[in-house]
Amino acid sequence: MAFSNITIAGAGVLGSQIAYQTALSGFKVTIYDHNIESVKERLTALEPSYKHDLKLSDKELQAGMDNIVNVTTDLNDAVKDADYVIEALPESLAIKEEFYKELSAAAPKKTVFASNSSTFVPSQLVDYVDRPAKYLHMHFANMIWRHNVAEIMGTVQTDPTVYQEVVDFAKAIKMVPIELHKEQHGYVLNALLVPLLSSALQLWVKNVADPQTIDKDWMISTESPLGPFMILDQVGVRTSLQMVENFYAMTHNEVYKEIDAKLKEMAAAGHFGQESGQGFYHYPHPEFADPNFLEA
Known part of the structure; x- marks a missing residue:
């Protein structure tokens, strides 16, 4: 597996699910968000659903929580060791543009970037990053532990090797990868x-x-x-x-x-x-x- 350290940027309803699902699957996860308390509340609120729907033990749930190694408001700290960053910020071009420009300056050259955007296609955001070959979209459905698809969409500039690494990562966090052959607003699901x-x-x-x-x-x-x-x-x-x-x-x-x-x-x-x-x-x-x- 090419990725070990995962950073989730934005831990709202879906971002918190992506973070916990990834941590539960054995990856070391860092969460970047402006409101640390709300992140902790959302993560804690997920545990009863995971326990009920997936029949997980308290020990397994805690192991997932233990793999969330950092929750921070500092972007430089959040991505200093990141192999893969999944952005789950609000659906605003202005917000995403500012974030990706800051992320490009902060992240190591090895880091792959993905957006969970449900509204935009990759070509609308790729100009905001400094590494178009390592940029694509990975879109999740709500309640990802049950509705476990990951729709993966690149641009013509996305490196096929990077695309395959993301497909492999999707499988590693127990998602079914839905590989899109071209850009499509809304992917398949939306x-x-x-x-x-x-x-x-x-x-x-x-x-x-x-x-x-x-x-x-x-x-x-x-x-x-x-x-x-x-x-x-x-x-x-x-x-x-x-x-x-x-x-x-x-x-x-x-x-x-x-x-x-x-x-x-x-x-x-x-x-x-x-x-x-x-x-x-x-x-x-x-x-x-x-x-x-x-x-x-």
Whole structure:
């Protein structure tokens, strides 16, 4: 394995999962984030799900935590020994540009860079790095210990050897590597999923139907275990806002401004989704957990 020391930049909902999954798989992990306390809270909150879903012992869980060797707000400290950096920062070109320019100056020449960006393709960010041959994207689905795919997408400049090293790393952290042959906005997963979520949000803001009714229709009609608003609660309002704002920037469709305003109302009330205890549903006992949820 070409990589030993892994740095995760940004430990939000997904970044914290990537960090813990990597550490649990035996790699030494450093986390770079501006809020150390929130990182520790998110990591601790993952343990019950890992224990329940993967039937892990307390000893195995602790071994994973022990492999997170550093949580720091200092980028130079975070990447000084890094073989591989996975960036999971907010979906903002300005934020990513600033980060990659700082990362390029701080990281050793050996270090491979990857973005977990769900919105941008590698060619939109590659000009921000000093090593285009060692840059690509590695995109994870939420709840990665269960939805264990890693979508891997390079640019025409990505070294094939580096690409293969990332494929091997994905397997080493128990992901199924999904190798993309060319750039595609949304990869495979979001190219299919995001139009669904966008359509559901539009139905909501246009008052066609409420979120629970939309979810019921989708679940009954397709036999899907989750409705779009259940998925949105997992993704979280912060990520949904970024997605909607990017859509508006690309299309200038006024409906996205309406969705943006409604989501900001939820955020202002502290209703960020499953992580905060309320989004479109109330947790830990959401309405869809009622055995009669799909009944008339």
